[in-house]
Amino acid sequence: MDAARTCIVCSAALYDTEQQTCRPCTERVAANLLALAGPDGLYARLSASLHPGSRTGGPAVSGSRTAPLPVRLEVLNAMTERGPVLGPLEGWVRDWETYGRADVDETGTLQQRLDHAVGTLRFNLAWAAGQHPAFADFADELHVIVRRCRTATGTEKEPRRIGVTCGCGHTLRVTLDTTRVTCPSCSAQYGHSEALRLPLAERRAA
Structure with a gap:
């Protein structure tokens, strides 16, 4: 009997119509790419978070002997050509x-380059999800990029945890971002799709 085929990103069992990546993981990558681009995207919003206190910080603290930095260096670095956002994305475009599945264009403004990189990656996403040997690495790196941008812009929220019931009866806490989970009671392992298909745990009275 042939071994079960599993998603290279989350290890969930694949349907016959899926090649190497499950549909939920592919859709999550598509959503992450879409979140970065455009005038209202996360990359564009970095500039609004460039100055200290422009995110969610509290009131300025007085009495310091040195003047505060005029910009948040980690945000400035994220906006640069070789920073942790545009640099890796253009690296994947070159890859x-x-x-023969992407077009490199490193001309124009940084925003235009970011939009082009996202556009060509999205256009070829179905091919990559099905055939690129390093698609799991791409999905993981993109997740880190988006989380970095959300943190810098103050839009990162703690994922809502929901209780689901393992086959052994133990309650597991998962989120929509959960890639895999192992039951501490019976050691059963679930990929993303499998975990979200588990029955909801019953709420216990306080």
Whole structure:
């Protein structure tokens, strides 16, 4: 009997119509790409979070002997050409270009370059999800990029945890971002899709 095929991103069992990545993981990657681009995207919003106190910080503290930095350096770095946002995305575009599946364009403003990178990656996403040997690495790195931007802009929220019931009866706490979970009671392992398909745990009276 052939071994069960599993998603290379979350280890969930694949349907016959899925090649190497499950549909929920592919959709999550698509949503992360979409969140970065455009005039209202996370990359564009970094500039509004550039100055100290422009995110969610409290009142300025007086009495310091040195003046505060005029900008938040971690945000400034995230906005640069070789920073942790545009740099990796264009790196993946160059990688996909070697497969004939993306077009490198490093001209224009940084925002235009970001939008182009996201656009060409989204256009070829179905191919990459199905065939690129390092798609799991791409999905993981993109997740880190988006989380970094959400943290910098103050839009990162703690994922809502829901209780689901393992086959052994133990309650597991998962989120929509959960990639895999192991039951501490019976050691059963669930990928993203499998975990979200588990029955909801019953609420216990206080």
